[in-house]
Amino acid sequence: MVKVINAIQPYNENCPSQYSCWLDFWEKRTGKPATYCRNCGKYTTDLCGGHVQKVEQRSDGKWYRLPGLYITPICYECNNPENSKIFNVDEKDLVRIP
Numbered sequence: 170m171v172k173v174i175n176a177i178q179p180y181n182e183n184c185p186s187q188y189s190c191w192l193d194f195w196e197k198r199t200g201k202p203a204t205y206c207r208n209c210g211k212y213t214t215d216l217c218g219g220h221v222q223k224v225e226q227r228s229d230g231k232w233y234r235l236p237g238l239y240i241t242p243i244c245y246e247c248n249n250p251e252n253s254k255i256f257n258v259d260e261k262d263l264v265r266i267p
């Protein structure tokens with residue numbers, strides 16, 4: 170498991186043109202359906218491809234965002250840049266944005 174947080178840095182909302190949305194991008198790249206929110210754990214069809222960043226804890230005890238954006242399934246409730254909860258995601262459930 171890796172620790173991630175919702176992205177706050179500006180990012181391109183548009184997914185690559187061969188996909189209908191970021192969730193479609195995630196499902197096709199991982200080859201599996203998105204069934205639950207990786208942030209709150211809720212099983213729902215109300216999901217989108219959320220932008221997240223990995224975080225790491227440094228020696229000062231604070232968490233720092235690492236460069237690089239990834240997509241993971243997140244429910245609409247959790248998909249808010251103000252949601253600064255750090256959560257655990259299986260590395261295999263993170264798809265790097267090209």
Ligand SMILES: [Zn+2]
Nearest residue numbers: 206209244247
């Ligand atoms: Zn959620």
